[in-house]
Amino acid sequence: MEIAIQARQFDLQKSATCAQAFRWKPYQEGFFGVAQEKAVYVRQENDQLILTMQGNDVNFWEHYFALDADYSELEQILVQDEKTAESLVHSRGIHIFRQDPFEALISFILSANNNFSRICSLVERLSNAYGEKHCFFDIEYHAFPSREALSVATESDLQALGVGYRAAYLVKTMEKLSQGYDLQALKELPYEEAIKELETFSGVGNKVANCIALFSLDFSQAFPVDVWVKRILEYLYPELSSKEAVDKIHETYGEWAGIMQQYLFHYARAVQLGK
DNA sequence: GTCCAGGAGTAAG
């Protein structure tokens, strides 16, 4: 089926390519995307999204794209600073996608010390090897692997896919999950405790924990600091240490820190800040 | 050949 839905203040192009999710590919006039076992061809025409789906997953995608989000309150804060105001030009329209926690956990373990295009190809290889095969009209795709399917993978199996030293992290993480670990339950914890708990997984440090929290557990205040954000923090707050800068972000942006991080990240990459 | 990428683990100061 094909359906058009309202999507005001949403930029599909930016949101699909800003490295928050790894399964969106340019396709025809828009993107072909996979989340969990679902697939969609989506394109944007002004304030409308046109979704093409096998079944009726409109509600799922509306929720996934966070079309209910309103970031105007954030914009009021960030325009007060000349430097952060500039990021709005590059980043306005980005939405934080609501991803599945298991998918985010595995994907962002793979993201460590890696680049966006290679992360995408690794996630696809992992899905092709361990995810259930589905059809989207004439397109064949693989769902993201289930826990059960991925837990049979050995370290050497995973290394053969090209994940490198992250293979051991994945195996240990799958072992920790194997006794019925409830990732969704982390949503109920206070932010700091959820981060601390996520960091107990192998291959999950502070940055990856914040990505999982922000992109899959509804922690809108999560603020992942990678090489790009580190550069932009030094640009914004040259007098502060990196820890002080993050504290400053939390003080200034509160529950908006997460989307602010996406704005800054996208901006820093767009202008190749610090390079 | 070197450098870099949405860093983490580990040891050491």
Added chain:
DNA sequence: CTTACTCATGGA
């Protein structure tokens, strides 16, 4: 709490 080193992989 910080720095320093190592860890695969592949594209630039």
